[in-house]
Amino acid sequence: MRDYALAPTTASTLAGGLADSVFETADRNPTLPVLARRLDTAAGGWEEVTAVELRDEVVELAKGLIASGISPGQRVAMMARTRYEWTVFGLALWSVGAEVVPIHPTSARDQVEWILRDARCVAVVVEDEQAVMTVGTVCEGLPGLKHVWQLDAGALPELVLKGRFVPLTTVESLRRIVMPDSTAAITYTSGTSGRPLGCALSHSGLAYPCDTLLAGWGHTAARPGEQASVLAFLPFSHVYGLMIMVMCLRGGILMGHEPEMTEAALASALATFRPTYLYAVPSVLEKLYKTFLRTSQQHGRGALFERAAQTARDFAAALERQRLGIGSGPAFDLRLQHALYERTVYRKLRGALGGRVLRATSGGSSLSRELTLFYEGIGMYVHDGYGLTESSGGITMQPLGREKSGTVGRALPGTQIQVADDGEILVRGPSVFQGYVGDDYATRAALRGGWLATGDIGRLDSEGYLTITGRKKDIIITSSGKSVAPAPLEQRLRMHPLVHQAVVVGDDRPCVGALLTLDPDFLAHWRGALAVPGDSPGREAREENALREEIARAIASANSMVSRAESIRVYRVIQEPFAPGNGMLTPSMKLRRDAIARHYAAEIDAMYQARTQAVRRSGQPEPADWDDSDNVFR
The missing domain is CATH 3.30.300.30 (ANL, C-terminal domain)
Known part of the structure; x- marks a missing residue:
């Protein structure tokens, strides 16, 4: 077994908890826009929130949590879609040393009951009346659950009002006792087989891959002199979505929230928010491609699109061979064809995503090499990311200037990867989780001599690029x-x-x-x-x-x-x-x-x-x- 990693980069070191990012940004650049929320879906308007405005809102909500009895180490579930209030609540909970327990809002009753019981939550934040009813059916068997706060019923302003007499110094005192190795979140595995397991993720564990990616690749998320922006639509209940939120907050990246993952809602949000970087899952990128094809066919340009798509793939493949030192790059006729389609096709495709997206990351499962080449060929390189809940998110990244489609790149600096004799991928590094909540047996099975057994099957090539071929249990x-x-x-x-x-x-x-x-x-x-x-x-x-x-x-x-x-x-x-x-x-x-x-x-x-x-x-x-x-x- 061999170890490979990217060359070291300089990443910031977390000195306290994740909420400190908001306070530090507010002190350093108070007027920097950090969050955005929809004003009117029909009109497509967005309201930007500056760093100092976010900090003040987080402090006021933190006071309300303190007044409600939330104390360091207690766990509060967040059962809502990807919306502005989720981010504010999460930051307020981290500010008082509480631990966030994300739950997907559409989870079945039994799954909600299991997570609330297994994590021993003292409160749960829900979105609407339907979620209140779901939680209400399980409350009787959860004597430790003291609060159910409903966002759509004004939970946030009510808590702010409740905490108006709590002094600011109390929030500051609690925030300063949060250490990097304190648990930030109990994030549950997907539960593809059996009950989901609660992964204890520390503040430093969640911050490490984010800070490493920001240090080495952050400058690629926007054009020089432009603030990077990301539209968050993936669920914060999954570690991928949580990682996006942490990265934006720690990197000063403007983050918009889109709770609906329907094709129409995403199309509208992308067109109006106009992100510079896109985080998605393969199904979204596959759907986008099929939408491009269907729309072209409906306008009688299906054959044109298919020729342009093949040219994009051929162009990207030639560029890849050139950067890997095994080819001379696109030939003259291919460059000419690509330039023609850039004016007639590719620019319009990028325009459907807002017109400013430079690069993207796909995660959750593997993205086909064919699609990766297509998107690179139209001017939007897509990195096929790899990570899992137990690793706090990202494990690998593509080396800049040496990207290899069809792989998930190489290990992040500070992270080690090995492939066992049976093909299982093993990972070791600062982002590996603290263990499964209340399940020492499962923790010991997953952590073998300091190495995390991922359950994924893959292979490393001679340069350390990792290719995922599937799940061991699948x-x-x-x-x-x-x-x-x-x-x-x-x-x-x-x-x-x-x-x-x-x-x-x-x-x-x-x-x-x-x-x-x-x-x-x-x-x-x-x-x-x-x-x-x-x-x-x-x-x-x-x-x-x-x-x-x-x-x-x-x-x-x-x-x-x-x-x-x-x-x-x-x-x-x-x-x-x-x-x-x-x-x-x-x-x-x-x-x-x-x-x-x-x-x-x-x-x-x-x-x-x-x-x-x-x-x-x-x-x-x-x-x-x-x-x-x-x-x-x-």
Whole structure:
């Protein structure tokens, strides 16, 4: 096993707690805009909040928390979307030495009860009446829960009023006893299998990757002389979202809040807020690409877009070979084509994101190399980030000037990465968590001799670039003993415009299979553009056959990446998308594979049975000899 890390950079050292960032910025640059909130969604207006205004608001709320009995070390849950008040509450809690326990606002009742009980929360901040009702159903069994504060019912101003007689010196005294190794947050794992575990993250642990990234890469987040800005729309209930918030606050980056993750809301917020840096998850970047394609096709420019997209990928790949020292860069004709599409296509695509985004980070799961090259080619380099809850977020980053698409970069300075003999990624560094709350056994299992066993499978190349190939627990083993990593296949399937989600199955089965959901927007557009001739009854059948052919192309494209034994041989298209609300996705948008397998057990069985019967009719001796994918629609 070998260790690799980026060259050291100079990062600031946290002397106290995370709330100190706000006070220090207010003293150093009081009029600097640090937060932004929507004034009128329809009008698209934003109100900027300066550092001194934020500090004063945090202090007033901290007084109210003190008056309500919140003391250092107590835990308060935050069960709300990504909105302005979340940030203010979090900072106020850190100012008095309390610990934040993020809960996704759409979490099921049982999950809410488990987290509130497991973390021993004394209070919970909720967003609306529905959340109050959810918490109310579990309060009886939680005698330690003393307060339920509802944001939409004026909880913040009420607390400010309650704390008006608490002296400022009390807040200052509590803030100064917060040490870097004090626990800042109890952030729960996604819970893709079993109950989520509460990761204790210290103030210094959360600050370390943020400060390191700011020191080495902060200057790339905006043009020279321009304040960097980030639109926060990922949930603060996940460590990725929490990391974005901390980075903005510590780096003087203007942060806007968008609580809705719908396509329309994000499009409006991006166009009006105009961020310089974008933090997203692969599903958002995939959806953006499909929206670009669909819009182009609707205006009769689909072929133009596809040529421009391929040119962007070719251009980015040539640039990559040049910066890695294995090529001379884009040839003259490619540069000419790229310059033409810059004027006619790429500039408009960037304009849809506000027109100022220079770079982006994708996290939560792997982003395909194909998409990374596309975005770099249109003028917005996307770093495929890697981190996990137990590491307080970021572990790797791309070296500036040596970026390598398809990898997640190299270890951050001060962080070490090893790959064990079985392919598991091990991590050691200042951002590794303090342990799982109330579960010493799980903590010992995760921390092995100071190394965090991530549960992820990957490989390091000769220069230390890390490639993630999947989750250890997600590896599928067919009945013939073939091991298959589902993530690369699923990633490739989602690249087809019609495919919204994909789950690869096949444990103890004769071959690999897949469950697919279709993108409703692109499907409607595709049907409208199909123009199948003939009468209505026949038209429907012909449309269905055409759809089967399109899905078969998606399957064939995914299968082209793997060996025949690893390829998808059966699949089924299902109607209901996987979502947090139906228990098929985690709040951080990860697949709950066990839940999906249970829920669709009958469909999966039927999918394999149908193929087995077809194979027997054809006279083939073994299911392993299946050649053609079965296209079963539900």
